[in-house]
Amino acid sequence: MALARTWSVGLAGVQGAMVEVEVDLASGLPTVVLVGLPDAVVRQSVDRVRAAVVNTGHDFPLRRVTIGLSPAAMPKQGSGFDLALAVAVLAGAEVLPAASVRDLVLLGELGLDGSLRAVRGVLPAVLAAARAGHRCVVVPQDNADEAGLVEGIEVLAAATLGQVVAHLAGRARIPAHVRAAPAPLPPGPDLADVVGQAAGRRAVEVAAAGGHHLFLSGPPGAGKTMLAERLPGLLPPLDEQAALEVTAIASIAGTLPLGAPLVTRPTFESPHHSATMAALVGGGSGQIRPGALCRAHRGVLFLDEAPEFPRTVLDTLRQPLERGSVTIHRASGSATFPCRAQLVLAANPCPCASAAGDTACTCSALERRRYQSRLSGPLLDRIDLRVTLPPVTRAAWLDGVEPPEPTSAVAARVRAARATAAERMAGTGLSLNSQVPGRLLRDRWSVPRRSLTLVERALERGSLSVRGFDRVLRVAWTLADLAGLATPGPDQVAEALGMRLQRVAA
């Protein structure tokens, strides 16, 4: 019997897919044949496996070795199959009992010396293994805590191929990994640090309560970045399902810190305007990696100096943000990642970006208009809140009689407002005001006529489009939820109307 089978896991987007590894040893010229759509990295795997096996003190079989990866139609990428290949070869050569590896799931890259190295995507891989009914998974030591996030599957953590062989041969058992309690998270940035800027503070509170995308315009130093960074702290912590999704994305992106605690806080991603499309949306050669947009899933995607981003890049974001997922196509295949992110755009009033009141700005009115118009279009159409921040004046600093409210107090209001909205929308599949389609805004949750005098006048004057009208209503509902009102009154509608950039044609 020179046939052995074991299991590993491939990745398709953010999902793990079970891959059966089969090894057949036959007489013939010593050679290794790999079948089943492996990519270049997997093909190099054979050389790593050979060296690791030999350096662990075993002979690599001098026979015709056929390694099959199935299902054959699924592309297999990366170095995570090394361990499964090595173990299957050793089982085929009868160094290990074939029965001991039959239902085992093995993940990890091998060093030439037989050391076992961490790989990306272990969380989604182990989730897939548990779902497929496997009871035990072997992972590299550095991936152990990440693998341990999955319930209902035993995790064995090893540092070398030698340890895995000793365990399977029954010479030295590897104890089941016990996940260390995660260290408490350091506090995130707090709204109490933002002095002055009442309009900006209000804007992030409303954005958090209604899930609205936000556009902050204002001179440098007005606190746009500070405010945006504090938005995740106002959002509710991730529930279990969301936490697993976000952690899986970070794992595949390679941004999960070692020791890998579960990501339980909404993330904040702030790509630079020079970022490539691959960095922003996702891509890369070989294994497709999620970009900043996907890493911001269930969190905040902040585009500072938004007019500096290429127009094509900004327009690319629109559909994924609407759909909540993005599919990336590459020659090696395609991958779909979730990206339900809240967008915050920030822009300076002019291209020279000199501080307000700074006489150095020489931009003409035309240049300013042209700069601002770079943002118009489909993306801006999706943004409910458009707020212009005034420059923070000396007076605001000096007048800071009342200490600014901390994140905890504002987050409590946000929580209550979200609960009110979710209750109103129960049974509709919606939970946030930003998600409510215009049709429902007008039919099901119409705002009392007497509250609408201001917006109707704006509609008549032409300073507000029908789309803009819907946006005002969405925000007015959020303001009502924050104020504990059953429906938006004239004050909420007026404030919502004010929370838009007057100069951007809606």
Ligand SMILES: [Zn+2]
């Ligand atoms: Zn300027």
